[in-house]
Amino acid sequence: MMQSMNVSRSLRFNGIGKEFPGVRALSQISFEARPHSVHALMGENGAGKSTLLKILGGFYVPDSGHLQIGEQALGFRSAADSIAHGVAVIHQELQLVPEMSVAENLLLGHMPARFGVVDRGAMLRRARELLKGLADEIDPAARLGSLSLGQRQLVEIAKAMSRDAHVIAFxxxxxxxxxxxxxxxMVIIARLRDEGRVILYVSHRMEEVFRICDAVTVFKDGRFVCTFEDMRQLSVDRLVSCMVGRDIEDIYNYRPRPHGDQALRVEGLLGPGVTQPASFSVNQGEVLGLFGLVGAGRTELLRLLAGLARSTAGQLVLHEQGVVFKTPRDAIAAGVLLCPEDRKKEGIVPRASVAENINISARGGHAGFGWLIRGGWERDNAQRQISALNIRTPSADQPILYLSGGNQQKAILGRWLSMPMKVLLLDEPTRGIDIGAKAEIYQIIHRLAEQGIAVIVVSSDLMEVMGIADRILVMSEGAITGELTRSEADEARLLQLALPRSRD
Structure with missing residues (x-):
């Protein structure tokens, strides 16, 4: 599949600094990542990890400092510069073209040609060579958009291999x-490490970091904190303390509370992705967890509840009143509010300000004469939510795209806290968010429940759903397969209910 690297060279960051308007993203970052090693970069959202990877990938030019691979000092001015020097950065949002074939994506920019025309036969043969031993099941002629996310990621890795990348960042x-x-x-990354490559690995999942990584560098507020060279001498508690600057003894901070009357009852609901009639209820002040593996139908169920998809059967009863949500606007007007899984595509308006993103749905209820925007209310409300939710931003006018994922998520929560709310639907609310921001979001969830709001939380993180929920529903293959109270739930039971049933 992959050829062994002939030369072992370290990657060094020497005094890297980067500023954006109103934000110092990186300040004097210096550390070394060695070959034959997986080196984790960890820190809270906004700590500077992604900015550093974008400098490594040539997307940003640093304001100070330089990179060094082996003995060569480098300053990438573009992504092409980075690629030419043997660097591949595999971003969370993959840099591929869904409408093109797998082979076209793999060889884009250097496709084989005869007489000035792309040689499709040679292109497909070369693509198969690149995929061999890595993703043999993928058809090079298939449209990339038809592949699963995991398969697309393998294509991105194969593309890096086609360029013989020495430094690979995930x-x-x-x-x-x-x-x-x-x-x-995990198997592929271990193989890349064993070949002598430098692997940088950004993740908020502690179990992955301790499983696959050989060293870890911690960032906080754009600054270098420390590097741990021996993971065997490092504990989770010590790593978390370095990341957040304080001890977090109980990240979930669950506290029991009385539940009120039934807030929402779902009766025999069917629709896209929900293949068996779904029936359940959630009470005022209750946190209902919804667990399942990828593709179980959890997101699809929430979309039905929020009016984003139309049900084919069943009904919803909200505070003992039957309701029909033909559109998300209907659900919002009734007080059923959704924070979607993909906050970048469906949650935020990227180029709008933090204040605009917070106020965008609530302003209709505060407009003068039915249409005039009340600027005073908007300013006060945005500032109130920023303060209450500890949204880290230079100002309310900052474009939200410059905020970290955790702060974007809190701004979306601020949007719904600006409106009358009966049921809050949270789809993977802490995905891609650091441990400190997770603790803050759990606090918000508990606080809303204490105010009598019914909260439904979708999560594929077993520990999270057991840590915050009063009761847990489990889904598999579009059906609810079980319900457990908090005291009944354990990892084995939840996984048993979540695994697909045998079709024998």
């Missing part, structure tokens, strides 16, 4: 992968 590579795809990726 940015949250497992955030949307199934358990099987994660296992496969």
């Amino acid at each position: 940015d949250e590579p497992t955030s949307s992968l199934s358990a099987r795809e994660i296992e496969r990726l």
Whole structure:
């Protein structure tokens, strides 16, 4: 599959600094990542990890400092510069073209040609060579958009191999992968390490870091904190303390509370992705967990509840009143509010300000004469939510795209806290978010429940769903397969209910 690297060269960051308007993203970052090693980069959202990878990939030019591979000092001015020097950065949002074939994506920019025309036969043969031993099951002629996310990631890795990359950086590579795809990726990364490559690995998943990584560098607020060279001497508690600057004894901070009357009852609901009639209820002040593996139908169920998809059967009863949500606007008007899984595509308006993103749905209820925007209310509300949710931003006018994922997520929560709310639907609310921001979001969830809001939380993280929920529903293959109270739930039971049933 992959040829052994002939030369072992370290990667060094020497005094790297980078500023954006109103934000110092990186300040004097210096450390070394060695060959034959998987080197984790860890820190809270906004610590500077992704900015550093974008400098490594040539997407950003640093304001100070330089990179060094082996003895060569480098300053990448573009992505092409980075690629030419044997660097591959595999971003969380993959840099591929869904409408093109797998082979075209692999060889884009250097396709084989005869007489000035692409030689499709040679292209497909070369693509098969690149995929051999890595993803043999993938058809090079298939449209890339038809592949699973895990398969697309393998194509991105094969593309890096086609350029004989010596330095490979992974940015949250497992955030949307199934358990099987994660296992496969772990094996591949170990193989790349054994070949002598430098592997950088950004993840918020502690179990992955301690499983696959040989060293870890911690960032905080754009600054270097420390590097641990021997993972065997490092504990999770010590790593977390370095990341957040304080001890977090109980990240979930669960506290029991009385539950009120039934808030939402779902009766025999069917629709896209929900293949068996779904029936359950959630009470005021209750946190209901919804667990399942990737593709179980959890997101699809929430989309039905939020009016984003139309049900084919069943009904919803909200505070003892039957309701029909033909559109998300209907659900919002009734107080059923959704924070979607993909906050970048469906949650935020990237180029709008933090204040605009917070106020965008609530302003209709505060407009003068039915249409005039009340600027005073908007300013006050945005500032109130920023303060209450500890949203880290230079100002309310900062474009939200410059905020970390955790702060973007809190801004979306601030949007719904600006409106009357009865049921809050949270789809993977902490995916790709650091441990400190997770603790803050759990606090918000508990606080809303204490105010009598019914909260439904979808999560593929077993420990998270057991840590925050009062009761847990489990889904598999579009059906609810079980319900457990908090005291009944354990990892074995939840996984048993979540695994697909035999079709024998």
